[in-house]
Amino acid sequence: MQIQENVPLNSHSAMRLGGNARYLSNINDRFEIAPLIAWAAQNRVPVIMVGDGTNIVWRDEGFPGLVLVNRIKRFETLNVDDDNMYLTVGGGEHWDSVVERTVDMGFSGLEELSLIPGTAGATPVQNVGAYGKEIKDVMMTLEAYDIMQGKLVTLPASECAFGYRTSRFKTTDRGRFLITSVTFHLARTNPAPPFYDSLRLYFADKGITAFTPKVVRDAVIAIRSAKLPDPKVVANNGSFFFNPFVSSEKLSQLLEDFPTLAYSVTSDDKIKVSAAWLVEQAGFKDAHDTETGMATWAKQPLILVNEGAKSTADLLKFKQKITDAVKEKFGITLQQEPELLP
Numbered sequence: 001m002q003i004q005e006n007v008p009l010n011s012h013s014a015m016r017l018g019g020n021a022r023y024l025s026n027i028n029d030r031f032e033i034a035p036l037i038a039w040a041a042q043n044r045v046p047v048i049m050v051g052d053g054t055n056i057v058w059r060d061e062g063f064p065g066l067v068l069v070n071r072i073k074r075f076e077t078l079n080v081d082d083d084n085m086y087l088t089v090g091g092g093e094h095w096d097s098v099v100e101r102t103v104d105m106g107f108s109g110l111e112e113l114s115l116i117p118g119t120a121g122a123t124p125v126q127n128v129g130a131y132g133k134e135i136k137d138v139m140m141t142l143e144a145y146d147i148m149q150g151k152l153v154t155l156p157a158s159e160c161a162f163g164y165r166t167s168r169f170k171t172t173d174r175g176r177f178l179i180t181s182v183t184f185h186l187a188r189t190n191p192a193p194p195f196y197d198s199l200r201l202y203f204a205d206k207g208i209t210a211f212t213p214k215v216v217r218d219a220v221i222a223i224r225s226a227k228l229p230d231p232k233v234v235a236n237n238g239s240f241f242f243n244p245f246v247s248s249e250k251l252s253q254l255l256e257d258f259p260t261l262a263y264s265v266t267s268d269d270k271i272k273v274s275a276a277w278l279v280e281q282a283g284f285k286d287a288h289d290t291e292t293g294m295a296t297w298a299k300q301p302l303i304l305v306n307e308g309a310k311s312t313a314d315l316l317k318f319k320q321k322i323t324d325a326v327k328e329k330f331g332i333t334l335q336q337e338p339e340l341l342p
Contacts, residue, residue: 001025001036003066009058012050012069014117014231014238015304015338017312018058021067027092028071030152030180033145040066047147048342049178051092051119054231054238055126056339060312063342070121072180075101086140088183091121095128103213107186109138111217112196115224117231117238121179125169127162131220132196136162138184144177152180165242165337191216198223227299235306236297237338240319241275244332254330275334276302282325294318312340 007024010016022045025036040047046065050056074090075098085107089098095118099110112133113123122128123135124142139157146153155177161168169177191211195203202219203209229236246254246263251271254261258281262274279285279301286298293308294315304322309315323334 001032001039003036003039007067009062009067012067013053013056013058014236015057015306015312015315016235017060017306017309017315019060019062021063021065023066024069025066026069026071028073030072030143030145033068033178033180034150036066036068037145037147037150046175046342047178048175049121050341051122052094052117054118055122055337056341057237057312057315058341065342068178070119070179072121074181077105083188085186085188086183087186088181089120090181091119091179093120094118095120095123099217102186103217106188106213108189108191108213109184109186111191111213112199112220114217114220120182124160124162124167124179124182126165127160127167129165131199134162136160138186140183140185142179142183143181144179147176147178153177164245170339227297229297229303229305234297236303239275239302239337240304241279241302241322241334242337243272243275244278244334245270245272246332247271250331258330273332276300278326278330278332278334279322282322282329284322284325289318289321292318296322 002025004024005022007021009018009021027033037047047068048063048065049068049070051070070092072090072092074088075093076088078086080086087102096115098120099114102110112131113128116128116130124139128135136157141154141156143152143154161171191213199216199219202223208215248271251263262277264272266272279296284296285301286296288295288307292314293306293310295305295307297303297305304318306315319336327333
């Protein structure tokens with residue numbers, strides 16, 4: 001076991017803020033986990049596993065235990081028949097590289113999830129989704145180390161309690177399962193309409209009428225690149241707030257006062273309001289806060305960027321300014337999407 005001490009965690013969050021980890025170890029193989037868990041138990045310190053840190057923010061106090069960084073690599077295919085494939089990827093694989101490889105192989109299922117930063121092992125935790133596709137739509141099973149049972153287990157998608165940007169790994173079983181690999185069901189078919197609105201408009205604008213996984217991936221990359229900053233270049237966690245759900249009564253009230261309100265109705269008849277629209281209308285479009293060193297991205301107000309913040313406290317202060325303004329104007333309390341650790 002190679003365990004480092006007093007490691008800065010700002011390099012393990014895309015927001016580049018946070019204190020130190022008391023201990024940290026990189027995991028390259030799933031069988032390295034058990035002895036490290038035993039070591040942590042012997043030393044009476046908590047354990048947490050992270051990937052690239054694209055959807056987490058560390059507190060200024062850091063983490064008083066052992067941080068495991070998932071570097072597990074794996075890309076294993078199993079052909080079911082000529083048109084179907086099971087793909088198992090290591091939890092430490094970079095997600096967009098996984099998507100790119102599947103598209104290059106001619107398989108469909110992940111192309112809408114292109115250019116999402118982070119690792120494969122993090123995708124089920126958040127039930128990552130974009131452009132009408134979610135991880136739950138394509139995931140079959142995942143393998144994880146169950147700290148409670150002290151062994152590797154396999155969980156089917158049906159037991160992951162997937163919801164909108166959530167799962168049992170964020171809620172009832174937070175911290176219990178350390179995800180080592182994920183298995184997906186992909187198909188050798190071309191994607192077909194209807195597409196998510198922004199994709200549909202992109203295809204119409206470009207005159208694209210023939211669709212392949214690569215065509216969809218290229219479109220997603222073009223759309224995302226045009227409005228979202230690269231976390232490797234600009235410190236950010238992507239979308240910082242969830243799109244809130246409201247009742248039909250609340251929607252009617254909002255539309256009376258704000259006829260241009262951006263909202264949509266989901267397949268299960270829930271009303272989802274655009275958090276980006278709320279933030280922009282509350283006065284935070286391309287906002288640059290000199291007090292905290294934080295800002296909103298010029299092309300997407302839902303993205304909070306670290307321009308010169310010195311601490312996580314600065315980020316949280318800026319976040320509070322936004323949530324207070326939205327609450328006052330619309331009566332809606334925005335919820336933070338990146339997880340604040342520990």
